[in-house]
Amino acid sequence: MKIRTVEYFVREAVVSLRRNGLMSFASVSTVALSLLILGIFLILVLNLNNMASMLESQVQITVYLNDGLSDLEMRETGTRISKMQGVSQVMFISKDEAMERFKDRLGDQQSLLTALGDTNPLPNAFEVKVDRPERVKSTAQAISQLHGVENAKFGQEVIEQLFTLTKMVRIFGLILIVFLALAALFIISNTIRLTVFARRKEIGIMKYVGATDWFIRWPFLIEGMILGFGGALIAVVILGQTYSAITQQIYASMAFLPLIPENPFIHNISLMLVLVGTAIGALGSTISLKRFMKV
Amino acid sequence: MIHMTGVSKVYSNGSVALSDIHVDIEKGDFVFVVGPSGAGKSTFIKLIFREELPTHGQLVVNGRNVTNMPPSEVPYLRRGLGIVFQDYRLLPEKTVYENVAFAMRVIEAPRREIQKRVNSVLDLVGLRDKCRSFPNQLSGGEQQRIAIARAIVNSPVVVIADEPTGNLDPETSWEIMKIFERINKAGTTIVMATHDKTIVDTMRKRVIAIERGRIVRDQMKGVYGYED
Structure with missing residues (x-):
């Protein structure tokens, strides 16, 4: 043209x-x-x-541990988690700490807890962070297979x-x-x-x-x-x-x-x-x- | 130049416009197509520039087989033809010069050539001095001369005219016919449908008479042969 x-x-x-x-x-x-x-x-x-x-990338995995583990067993589990590929941070949350957090979250409805008396039903736990979002799911699965772990959850619902x-x-x-x-x-x-x-x-x-x-x-x-x-x-x-x-x-x-x-x-x-x-x-x-x- | 072999045209509403037409028109011929209104003259003309396709038969125009010509080839057929209508069909918002140049521009001719050719055909029809006028500033005869200039500006081998003098008075009609004769003398084939008895009888060219879709007469140096 x-x-x-x-x-x-x-x-x-x-x-x-x-x-x-x-x-x-x-x-x-x-x-x-x-x-x-x-x-x-x-x-x-x-x-x-x-x-x-x-x-998703900021999401952490919460690892609930079985009751009745010894300190050594818990420490061992923690070490194994931190050695997994892609895990960048592992933090231990004891039953007591978990209860404190729970109370904080309940705020003025803390009276609900009186029904529990002195027992603490919350488990010991680890909070685990990974370096890449796509690792969250697989890491959570791997952790849940470990000895002494009850289950490993992450904020799947929100996402x-x-x-x-x-x-x-x-x-x-x-x-x-x-x-x-x-x-x-x-x-x-x-x-x-x-x-x-x-x-x-x-x-x-x-x-x-x-x-x-x-x-x-x-x-x-x-x-x-x-x-x-x-x-x-x-x-x-x-x-x-x-x-x-x-x-x-x-x-x-x-x-x-x-x-x-x-x-x-x-x-x-x-x-x-x-x-x-x-x-x-x-x-x-x-x-x-x-x-x-x-x- | 134009060869029709057993050509028929039946319109989609069933009306038979032409049946079994055999015609050979050679290069340099000057042919009048005559006959009563509705006899098929216009269809005959339209077949040549493939405004209509024949229903049966073979039609060859300027070496091209028009019988089954696909639409994409039609422009190239028409570049070898010049078409003149009764109602001139000039573009009112373009000047005389632009109207004629338009025909060359749309086939992408070089600018230099356009200028040369347009001036020369305007000379031929005697209207070079009106090149800046607009069509509505011209008389009917002048407008038809511009239309003829446009038809021949691309140097066609055949000029087809459908009642070119139909809207003009006798004197002006003669001026138009003189131009056609001049074009024909230069070697261009002319096919003209007309109702003008005086012109046909005076010029004594080949006459093809069509009645009810059939050729009833094909005569060299013929006459009109009807009483209007």
């Missing part, structure tokens, strides 16, 4: 964008809105995932709940995005239909003098792609600004929340949104061309 021809295509596309100003505006807005919501969900889901795996939440957000987001993408497609293909209609005479003449179908299609495709690209650009700018503002706020006030840093995270999402927007534009044009031009 010659450069002059490309120039011609772009010029034609821009002319009809201006001619259908209102529809062009509506298209760009719809695409922007759709991609904005897509972006919000993407950021939400990825951050939730990130949080879940961060939590699984977080993953379930992520999944739900993802499904809900997906449904919403599909609807919005369809709306964007519809409105872009309508805009292009108006353009096709406005230029049907020109298209007819182009066909009679031997223009190829692709030569006729390109300006419309470019018009659709500009609409999609423009919408995506708006969405990307809004998302980028908002995320940067939010992360700064959260780093300042709630530093413990593990948000994904702005770069290159937002860059990658922006790139994806721009590509999706442009693709939606091209697809919208194609639908219109197929239905209304028959070239």
Whole structure:
């Protein structure tokens, strides 16, 4: 394709964008809105995932020991745990310490414990940390096989709940995005239909003098792609600004929340949104061309 | 140049527009296609530039088999043809020059060549001085001359015209016919559907008469042969 021809295509596309100003505006807005919501969900889901795996990595294994072990036996078990691959920290929590913690947690409901009298049903325990999150599960399993160990637990439920939440957000987001993408497609293909209609005479003449179908299609495709690209650009700018503002706020006030840093995270999402927007534009044009031009 | 062998055209609603047409039109021919309204003249014309496909028979135009021509090849067939309509079909928002240049631009001709060719065909139709005007500033005859300039700017081997003088007064019609004759003298084949008895009877070219979808007469130096 010659450069002059490309120039011609772009010029034609821009002319009809201006001619259908209102529809062009509506298209760009719809695409922007759709991609904005897509972006919000993407950021939400990825951050939730990130949080879940961060939590997983911080999770410790609690090892409950059988009653009636001698100090030596307990110390031996502790040594064996600390020699396991990937174990970074082992801390002994005696029955008494466990009871103190339990009392603290009960707060003003400590009276419940009076029913126990002087007996302490809590076992002696170890708190074990590992260096890599994916080791948590296997290490816990290995520890539970050791002599004198009743069982080894880790905060599986919390993590699984977080993953379930992520999944739900993802499904809900997906449904919403599909609807919005369809709306964007519809409105872009309508805009292009108006353009096709406005230029049907020109298209007819182009066909009679031997223009190829692709030569006729390109300006419309470019018009659709500009609409999609423009919408995506708006969405990307809004998302980028908002995320940067939010992360700064959260780093300042709630530093413990593990948000994904702005770069290159937002860059990658922006790139994806721009590509999706442009693709939606091209697809919208194609639908219109197929239905209304028959070239 | 144009060869029809046993060509029929039946529209999807069942109406038979043409049946069993045998015609050979050679390079440099000047052919009038005449006949009553609805006889099949327009279909005959449309088959040549593959606006319609034949239902039966063989059709070869300019060495290309049009019978089963896939849509992707149609542009290349049409680059060898120039088409002129009764209603001119100029683009109102483009100047005369741009209207003619448009036909070359859409087939991606080099800019230098476009300028040269457009000026030369505007000279041929005698409207070079109107090149900056818009179609609505021109008379009907002038508009048709621009349409002819556009049809011949890509140097087609055949010019097809469907009632090119249908909207014009007799005097203007003659100016148009003189241009067609000039184009024909330069070696271009002309196929023209017309209702204009005076023109056909005066020019004495080959006449193909179509009635109810059949060729009833194919005559060299023929006459119109109908009373309007």
